[in-house]
Amino acid sequence: MALLKSSIPNGLDEEYYQITPEILTSFPKFRLPLATYKLKEDTVQVLVFKKAGERISKEEQEILAGLCAKGDIFLARSDHAIYSKHISKQLDLVLQDEHLKEAEIAEIFQHAITDQLELFMLQPVAVVYEKLYSDLMVLTEYLWEDHNRIKALIRRLHPEHSLARHSFNSGILGLGLFYKIMNGEITRRLFDKVAVALFLHDMGMSKIPSFILKKTKPLTQDELQKVHSHAKIGSKMAHKLGLVYEEIQICTMQHHERIDGSGYPNKTRDIKKLGRVCAIADAYCAMTSKRVYADAKDPKEALAELKNHSDKFDGRIVSQLASAILLGDW
Structure with missing residues (x-):
């Protein structure tokens, strides 16, 4: 330069x-x-x-x-x-522009990655994934240099739900939370894999009929089964894209599992640490964004609900999330 x-x-x-x-x-x-x-x-x-x-x-x-x-x-x-x-279309330029403020960079990342997630969810094929992956690697490069930068990104979580927005929110929050509970003892290679896994944890939802996802009334049993199938669908989609590493399988398959065995798709109690983080990030982000069938909950209210379900969510990780959200302790 x-x-x-x-x-x-x-x-x-x-x-x-x-x-x-x-x-x-x-x-x-x-x-x-x-x-x-x-x-x-x-x-x-x-x-x-x-x-x-x-x-x-x-x-x-x-x-x-x-x-x-x-x-x-x-x-x-x-x-x-x-x-x-402009720069969101060539995201690597962010790393070259030292005059941008952290808040401005966070806004660029929010636009760029959400847009790429939107494209991927509409057309989850290799060529679209490659562009998304490239942008995610720019993000991890940026955060790897200084993890505290994630605070500005977390302040820009989307307030309204869509599949792409939820994926962005869960990806950012989950990545910050996983790094926190690991006390920073994580390799760059693992950090990259975890990032991709968290941002794509819900990609199976892209195959669920939109009329079900937009429904404001309670789902029928058949519709509920279709929604529950998204975890296994996401796992298969990952394989088709050549994403065969453990982290993405954990996130696609375990983000709706619960530690008391009441979750899906396998009702397993053997949930990996990353799976527990993904489940908590997914639930928190769902509760704190406005959806077609529910208003957004206040962060304190959402955290309280997670704490009240200590039989389903890992209480230690929920406490870590609470300290991060309420005290800014990332």
Whole structure:
């Protein structure tokens, strides 16, 4: 990455941030979707270089590239929504942009990964999975450098339910919770596998008829059986995608198992640690998001419900989740 020679003058960093040459080249050459600004060093002013959508000539492209290499080209933080949408399509650029704030990066990850999950749930085939996997690896790279960054992501869990949103919420919360109960004693390879497993734990739901998932009245016995089949369906889908490692089988098959043997699909009491984490993350995220048949519960209310079902959920892990949610102790 090119070295930026200039820095943002004091006080202006709340309004602007520098972009690197790599970021600049990711935009269309002749018309940028957002305004660019040039630093005028003698007066310490940031002035418009090109307005959003304004045509850029080849000569201006060279000038822009030269200024960018010097660190004299900026974007307005007020245009973050546009920038976020752009960079979410090339998520690895997040790792190259050191001027983004954690909250801004968290928003980009939320958009990008939820969008990819949406595409995957609509078409769960290898080519779509590969893009999702690539973005998840950018996320794990980002979090592996500093696990505390997950706090900003957890503050951006979706308030309303959909399969993709629930998968994002459960993936982020589950990943933070698993890292916490492992006391950070986890390899990068395992961290990557666990991330994929948690985000895809519910992929079998993509094969359940939408009229069942959108139903506001109690499900019939036949409909309930179809919903319960999603765990085994997810396991089979993982195999078809070549995801044969243990972690993804644990998450797809055990996120509805309960420690008293009352869960499904196998009514087993032998639930792995990751399975227990996934079950708790799945239940908590379901309760705290607005669904077609129920309003979202307050986090304290959801945690209390999990604690009241200590016969079904691992009480030690629930307590760890409670300290993380209520005290921010991630």
